[in-house]
Amino acid sequence: MTDSYDDDDNFGSYSMVGSFPKDFGYEPGDNEDYSTQSSDEKPRILLMGLRRSGKSSIQKVVFHKMSPNETLFLESTAKVVKDDISNSSFVQFQIWDFPGQIDFFDPAFDSELIFGNCGALVFVIDAQDEYMEALQKLHSTVTRAYKVNPKIKFEVFIHKVDGISDDHKIEIQRDIHQRANDELADAGLESLYLSFYLTSIYDHSIFEAFSKVVQKLIPQLPTLENLLDILISRSGIEKAFLFDVVSKIYIATDSAPVDMQSYELCCDMIDVVIDISCIYGLKDDGEGSAYDQETLSTIKMNNTTVLYLREVNKFLALVCILREENFDKRGLIDYNFLCFRNAIQEVFDVRNNALEGAGADSSGARVNGAANPHKARDDSVVV
Numbered sequence: 001m002t003d004s005y006d007d008d009d010n011f012g013s014y015s016m017v018g019s020f021p022k023d024f025g026y027e028p029g030d031n032e033d034y035s036t037q038s039s040d041e042k043p044r045i046l047l048m049g050l051r052r053s054g055k056s057s058i059q060k061v062v063f064h065k066m067s068p069n070e071t072l073f074l075e076s077t078a079k080v081v082k083d084d085i086s087n088s089s090f091v092q093f094q095i096w097d098f099p100g101q102i103d104f105f106d107p108a109f110d111s112e113l114i115f116g117n118c119g120a121l122v123f124v125i126d127a128q129d130e131y132m133e134a135l136q137k138l139h140s141t142v143t144r145a146y147k148v149n150p151k152i153k154f155e156v157f158i159h160k161v162d163g164i165s166d167d168h169k170i171e172i173q174r175d176i177h178q179r180a181n182d183e184l185a186d187a188g189l190e191s192l193y194l195s196f197y198l199t200s201i202y203d204h205s206i207f208e209a210f211s212k213v214v215q216k217l218i219p220q221l222p223t224l225e226n227l228l229d230i231l232i233s234r235s236g237i238e239k240a241f242l243f244d245v246v247s248k249i250y251i252a253t254d255s256a257p258v259d260m261q262s263y264e265l266c267c268d269m270i271d272v273v274i275d276i277s278c279i280y281g282l283k284d285d286g287e288g289s290a291y292d293q294e295t296l297s298t299i300k301m302n303n304t305t306v307l308y309l310r311e312v313n314k315f316l317a318l319v320c321i322l323r324e325e326n327f328d329k330r331g332l333i334d335y336n337f338l339c340f341r342n343a344i345q346e347v348f349d350v351r352n353n354a355l356e357g358a359g360a361d362s363s364g365a366r367v368n369g370a371a372n373p374h375k376a377r378d379d380s381v382v383v
């Protein structure tokens, strides 16, 4: 489940946006550091694939909190829809949702323009349908894009895998992987690397897959992972995720493998905290924010596990899973968290300074820490 109010449109400002009231978002001023960067300069994520494969649904569910059931009523996309994510999420990029019937040989299709400043190309294949035509289209799309810009990350979503048995899923993935790579090898394009994901809008898999797509566009990822590794090893934490709170995409995690259940648990915790905060956390006149620098929550589970969520900055939250016995050292965890938060802020500061000095670098997504009210301490070191 991704939305708490999926089947109900009578929740006033809560409808359509799951756990967030409609006005919970980021005002344009939040991104003022980057106002010099025009929309067209932002790195792009392209969504391509055959008609009805699920492109628009993915974009709506992940970035606009549409409930999966509502996507049944989406109309077919007639022309490219450009969606600027910079004001609703801390990672700055544009998503271009293409119509399924796009024709590359149409003179109006300008490959240089479309693939030139593209960070990632997500190709969506409907796993519930015959996929031979989709594979042909995948091949023609990626080869064309690769010729224009070999730096593009090619991501293949084997989509709509809900309702398909686990064995069959693996079989489909193996078959698609094999055929797509064979075709590339035949074309002499071994250096073109495709990543494959099994996705569905009806569970967390689409958020997980999109997290990985976005992470590849964040140049600071190794630093963030390193900081998370240090934090968990010094605090007795099992697993830690750095979340973009609005989209519930995780932009980094420690280097231990991610299991889906942990990720789902952490996503659900964000929902619970924001829901409670929306109901009880606002001032009487409705002022205030459901998510601010005071946001901190711990949940003790009945299996000796503790969940710990804390605000890192206006866009980010740290969500950790740890054993109950390690939570006895709460003071240490809190202290280490503060050091971690400062270190994250320093990473953003360095990034922002570099951007100011060198102008915009268009190859990676923008990580925006500008609105962080917490000043970096000179001596901040993660213990």
Ligand SMILES: Nc1nc2c(ncn2[C@@H]2O[C@H](COP(=O)(O)OP(=O)(O)OP(=O)(O)O)[C@@H](O)[C@H]2O)c(=O)[nH]1
Binding pocket: 049, 050, 051, 052, 053, 054, 055, 056, 057, 058, 068, 070, 071, 072, 073, 074, 075, 076, 077, 078, 098, 099, 100, 101, 159, 160, 161, 162, 199, 200, 201, 202
């Ligand atoms: N079962 C299932 N259905 C899905 C999933 N994702 C999308 N759909 C359905 O697929 C249908 C087509 O979705 P769209 O998002 O409009 O597809 P599209 O690729 O944007 O189509 P065009 O705009 O025509 O190219 C809708 O009825 C969605 O509800 C999924 O993960 N599982």
Ligand SMILES: [Mg+2]
Binding pocket: 055, 056, 057, 075, 076, 077, 097, 098, 099, 100
């Ligand atoms: Mg569409």
